[in-house]
Amino acid sequence: MAAPNVAANAYASLARIMDGAGGVGGLNKVAEGPAGPSFGAVLKEALGSVMDAGRKSDAQTVAMANGKANVMDVVTAVAETDVAVSTLVSVRDRVIQSYEDILKMQI
Numbered sequence: 001m002a003a004p005n006v007a008a009n010a011y012a013s014l015a016r017i018m019d020g021a022g023g024v025g026g027l028n029k030v031a032e033g034p035a036g037p038s039f040g041a042v043l044k045e046a047l048g049s050v051m052d053a054g055r056k057s058d059a060q061t062v063a064m065a066n067g068k069a070n071v072m073d074v075v076t077a078v079a080e081t082d083v084a085v086s087t088l089v090s091v092r093d094r095v096i097q098s099y100e101d102i103l104k105m106q107i
Contacts, residue, residue, distance in 0.1 A: 046091075050084045057081040 037045075060077040063069035 046088065050081075050088050053077075053081040053084040 057074075057077040057080070060069050060074045064071065064074045
């Protein structure tokens with residue numbers, strides 16, 4: 001499981017990307033094509049769902065600290081966030097591997 005400061009940095013980075021301030025910039029200007037949503041739109045939605053899971057986990061943790069939440073709710077929210085981040089990292093690694101395979105192809 002990720003350390004709290006690593007998770008906080010990851011959420012902050014995702015927020016910058018979603019706002020267009022993280023150097024990516026093009027994610028907020030994605031349109032749907034004739035065949036459906038573009039890759040950028042799907043990516044934006046996936047990043048948004050990971051951010052939502054992180055926010056839910058943070059909210060449950062704060063509620064637990066205030067005595068307003070059950071321990072099981074906090075554990076479930078943290079586990080869901082961990083799965084979402086792990087899935088996102090796996091997809092990122094696979095995309096990078098595919099890109100490197102394309103670069104190795106001879107023309």
